[in-house]
Amino acid sequence: MISEGKDVSTPILKEKAVVKKVRSSSQYQTPRRRREAITGFLFILPWILGFLFFYAGPAILSLFMGFTKWNIVGTPRWIGLQNYIEIFTIDPNFWNSVKVTLQYAVIYIPMMTILSILTAVALNSKVKGIGIFRTLFYLPSIAPSIAAALVFMWILQPNFGLLNVLLSFIGIQGPNWFKDPRFAMWGIVMIAMWRLGASAVIYLAGLQNISTHLYDAADVDGANGIQKFFNVTLPMLSPILFFQIIVELIGVFQTFTSVYVVSQSGGYAGPIKELYFYMLYVYVKGWQNLQMGYASALSWILTIFILIITIFVFRSSPYWVYYESEKK
C-alpha cells in the first residue's frame, strides 16, 4: 500500500520540483524580490556579524593559537603540535580533569533526570496550592550560582554547618565535605541538584502535553500506575528527555562557578584533585598561568569532545526516542 502511494505521488512531486526550480532561478531577478532579499539580509545582519565576530572568528583564531605559545603580553610563537602532544602525553592534570568531569556526569545526569521527572510528576497532580510548590521549586534556578555555592558551603561547613550538626544528632561524624576527596564531588552534586526545578518545569510541560486518551486506553487494558508510567508517560516524554540530556551534558562540561568558589575558599591554594573540573583547568591554564595557547588547545579538545558525544546521543536516539508524528 505504501509503495502504491509512492508511485502515485512521485510524478506530482517531480512536477512540483521542476516548478520550484524554475521559480528559484528567477526568484531574485525581479527588482521587488531583490529588494526583499536585501532588506531581509539587513535585518539579520546583526546576527551574521555576531556569528563572525563572536563564534566563527574566535574559533578560527583559537585554532591558530592552539599551535602557539602565548602569555597574553608578548607575541605568539608558533610551536606546531607541541601543545597537543603535551596535553595528551605528559599532562597529568588534563587526564585528571577529564576523569573528574566524566565521573561527575555519570553521577549527576542520571540523578538529575530521575529526580526532576519525579518532581514533574508530583507537580502534575491536580491539588490545591500547586502553584506555590511550582514557584518554590523553580526559585533556586533563578538564584545566582554564587549564592547557591555560598549557601551550600555554609550548610556543608565541617564544624558549624547544618548538615554535619544534624548528622551529629544521630551520632554520625560528618566529613569535611569540600576538602575530603571522597565527598567533595557529592557537595558539587548537591549544589547542582538544588536547581532541579528548571528541568522539572520542562518535563512538566511535556507531561501536560500527553493526551489523556492514552491513559484512558491504558485504564481499559487494566494497567496500574507504574505500568502506565513506563508504557505511556516515559515513551511520550522521550523526545524531551533526549533534548534535556543533551542540554545537561553540555552543562556538565561548563561546570565552573561552584567548583571555583568552593576551592578558593579559606585561603586554600587551588582545588583538591577531585574538584579539578575541565573548565576550571582551562581557566587556571589561561588566566592564572597565562598560557593562552595551551588554553586554546584545551578549548578545542573540549569542543570536539562535546561534538562527538552529541553525535553519539543523536545517533542512539532512534533506539529510545519516540516521536508521535514520525512515520514508521
Place this chain on the structure above:
Amino acid sequence: MTKYAHKNKGKPLFSRRFKSNLKAYLVLGIIAIFLGVPFYWMIATALRSPDAVLKLPPSWIPNPITFENFPKVFQEIPFARFIGNSFYLVFWNVIGQIFSTTCIAYGFSRFRFPGRKALFLVLLMTLMIPNTITLVPQFIMFARMGLINSYLPLILPAFTGSPYLIFLMRQYMMTIPLELDEAATLDGANRFQILVHVIMPLMVPALVLVTVFTFVEVWNDFLRPLVFLNDPSKFTVSIGLAFFQGTRFTAWEMLMAGSIMAMLPPAILFLITQKRLMGGIAMTAVKG
C-alpha cells in the same frame, strides 16, 4: 483494584481522591523541604549575630533577630557599587537583546532571501555550542583590541542576539498571521513601519521573556565578568561576593546577607512575571 470495593461498602472513610491528594502532598512536601531548607538557612543565618552563628547546636529560629548584617555588607565591601555595575550591564544587555532579536527574528520569519534556511540551521547549531568554549578565543580577540577591563566585551555580544532568544522570538513571530502584514502594506506601510506598529505590539509577551531571561542571565553570570574585568571597582554583584568570600571567609552571616541581596532582584522579577515565564519555557521546550 480497590476502585470498586468502595462502591459496595457505601461511603468510604477517605475518598480515593483524598488519598491520592494526600500522596501528592507528601511527595511535594518532601521535595519542598529539600529545596526550601537552603533558603531558610540562608535567611536564618543572615538574621543572627556573629557569635550566634558559631554557637553549637544552632537554634532553628535566630534569637535575637538582628538586621545589622545587611548594612554591614555595604560597609565591608563596595556592595552598592557592585549592584550599580550589575544593573548597568543588565540595562545595556536587555536593550541590546530586544533590539537585535526583534530585527533578526523579523528577518528570518518575514523575508525570502537566498540561503535563509541554511543560515537558520547554522543559528540552531550555535545553540549547541557551549558559551564557555568561545571564551578563550573571545578573550584573545578582546585582549588584542585592548578592551579587557572594560564593559564592552560583556555588552557587545548582546547587540548581535543570543541564538536561544532569536529562536524563541522567531517561533513566536511565526504565530502572528501574515494577513496583518499584508493589510498594513495595502495601507501603505513599509517594512520597518510594519515591524514597529504591527508586529512589536503583538510581541510584548515574547519581549517580556527576552527581558527576564537576559536580566537573570547577566545578573547571575560569573565566568565572563571574572575573566573580562580586573578592577574591583568594576565588579558585578556575583564576582564581588566571591571576592568578599575570598578575603573574609568566616563571616557567614554577612555572606548570607549578601547572597540574599544578590538573589533579590532576579527573584522579584521572576515572581512578577512567573506565569508568562513558565508558559514561555513550556513553549520552547515542547516545540524545540
